[in-house]
Amino acid sequence: MRLESQVSSPTVKRRRLSAALRQLRVECGLTAAEAAKQLDWDPSKITRMERDEWKRPAPHDIRGLLDLYGVTDERRREALLTLARESRQRGWWADYQDVFRSSLPDFEAGASMIRSYEALLIPGLLQTAEYTAAVLRGGQVLGEAVIERRVQARLARQQIISREDPPELVIVIDEAALHRMTGGAGVMRAQLEHVIDMATRPNITVQVLPLSVGSHPAMTGGAFLILDFPSPDDPSLVYMETATDDLWLETPEELRRYTLIFSQVQGLALSPDESVHHMAALVDRLER
Template sequence: MFRSNLPAFEAGASVIRTYEAVLIPGLLQIPAYTAAIFRGGQVLDSAVVDRHVEARSARQKILDREDPPSLVALIDEAALLKVIGGQAVMRAQLGHLVEMAARSNITIQVVPNAVGAHSALTAGPFVILDFPGDPSLVYMATATDSLWREQPEEYQRYSLILTHVSTSALSPDESTKYMIAMMDRQTR
């Protein structure tokens, strides 16, 4: 029930906070990166891949609306180092992240590999959706299912995890500089 409602929940959220360990968060992916992810499994035909890309692009439109939600993305350095779709796609993806980080409603922080173990490693990738006047939700996707957590104590635990990871991450400005340096390396 909830899985198909993710775009609606994102559209209704005032704040979206996410942690990703090995991929760029879906709301920040360029179409070529998204397509490369879905093609990487080599089990989907091109029409299905195209539908996934279109659906992800449609979800991203919430960031372009007049009153967009705040997006806080904590991205593990490993996600930036994994070359998805080739160097040209990764360079474009990193450029897109830099552009998005310049928006007033978007905060991107890179969690360096040098941090080592941190609280989100065992939590895996997740999204916290905060709504004005409604309880928050925690969303986690797996290969076969989506998991939603609605209990206040679950929300508090995931929120605390994000807070801890954020303090270990590069600042937003340092993260942008790091992503620009990575773009330069993609041309070599």
């Protein structure tokens, strides 16, 4: 497993460290319970580490594992210890832990490509502040201070679009989301104009899935994201959000399934140029 990377996301680095430690343990023929016993650790500690169920990897724990697994190559040891140190850093999104339920923003920050299918809303990475506030007011009873805080967090999350090395965004939006007057005609018109503007960027592709398509492969599962990362050592992830929880999928079969669904809805959607023209026509209609 290669360990060198320019990835800046502490979450992605911790995930890679977890995978590397599991690989080392398997290579030396130990079970997680056997390794924990030799280090006089709780039997579940190594399992949690390898499942990425930890927050701040301790370098002294990593050294103990490397000694146990017989890793003597100094470059390899230092690469793993660097991963441990860097994965302890706070991502920007840590300032919004009261808002974000999961590490999605940090995974987005480390992604090289984000594929998004959205059925009911404009995707979060393309939302205007006014649209986000309207969504929040419609979804639940929240004070204006809480709404403002969540809007700020959403806008901060969008900064990856404008950074020096932005990820590629490929977005399919169900046409139903474009017709829902979230926040009223004025807010919706400005939101559509913003999506059209974003679609002109070289790293952003937006396609509209027209209502005329009828039933389609993504109808039963709802909205989802597929995140791909620059290194083959960081497997892709599927993310879905529910009203009460966040779901992460990463098995090869799950990834194949959602990649296929995305490819199918993308094939049914209007082309990028047709999608821009379609949204522009909706803007004209709202202006009238």
